[in-house]
Amino acid sequence: xxxASWATAAKATLxxxxxxxxxxxxxxxxxxxxxxxxxxxxxxxxxxxxxxxYALTLxxxxxxxxxxxxxxxxALAADTLSIAVMELxxxxxxxxxPGAMDARLSEALFWIALAISLALAFIVTTPVNKxxxxxxxxxxxxxxxx
Numbered sequence: 486x487x488x489a490s491w492a493t494a495a496k497a498t499l500x501x502x503x504x505x506x507x508x509x510x511x512x513x514x515x516x517x518x519x520x521x522x523x524x525x526x527x528x529x530x531x532x533x534x535x536x537x538x539y540a541l542t543l544x545x546x547x548x549x550x551x552x553x554x555x556x557x558x559x560a561l562a563a564d565t566l567s568i569a570v571m572e573l574x575x576x577x578x579x580x581x582x583p584g585a586m587d588a589r590l591s592e593a594l595f596w597i598a599l600a601i602s603l604a605l606a607f608i609v610t611t612p613v614n615k616x617x618x619x620x621x622x623x624x625x626x627x628x629x630x631x
Contacts (some may be wrong), residue, residue: 486623487617488613488619488620489510489576489614489616489617489625490621491611491615491617492567493615493618493624494611494612494614494615494618495611495619497614497623497624498567498571498607498610498611498614499607500541500542500597500624501538501564501568501571501610501614502603502606502607502610503537503541504534504537504538504539504540504542504564504568504574505534505537505538505568505571505572505603505606506534506543506603507533507534507537508530508531508532508533508534508535508536508538509530509531509534509575509599509603510599511530511533511537512524512526512527512529512531512532512533512534513530513590513595513599514528514590514629516529516530517589517590518594520600523586523587525560527576527579527580527586530576531572531576533554534568534571534572534575535572538564538567538568539557539560539561539564539568541555542555542558542559542560542563542564542627543560545627545630546559546560546627550628551630558598559626559630560627562622562626563623563624563626563627564623564624566613566617567610567613567614567617567623567624570606570609570610570613571606571607571609571610572606574605574606574610575602575603575604575605575606575608576602577602578598578601578602578605578606579598579599579602581630582598582602585598589626
């Protein structure tokens with residue numbers, strides 16, 4: 486952890502959180518709009534969170550001129566653990582919060598639970614990213630392409 490600052494870890498986590506939040510909200514909106522149950526909606530939200538998390542990283546790596554196959558490997562190495570921890574915390578909070586799973590998009594409970602779950606996911610994931618970056622892993626792998 487000596488080589489990674491908290492600011493660097495927070496920046497990497499915020500980057501990850503952005504993709505996760507886009508995927509989470511989009512998945513919940515789509516699942517709710519289609520009248521899906523809680524489990525399929527949550528699965529869609531998780532899949533989209535990983536997709537958008539990886540996509541944001543890929544965008545930057547590809548912009549640096551890295552070929553697609555290498556860029557995909559770098560994004561997977563950089564983001565998988567971070568996104569997984571974030572999704573575990575985020576969805577765990579939503580699943581355990583009374584009424585949150587059944588709240589509709591038009592209800593304050595939906596948005597409050599989502600905001601708090603994402604904030605907690607950020608708090609828990611930042612030390613994970615600090616640890617990864619300090620060992621030359623996670624987002625440290627991406628920095629060589631910037």
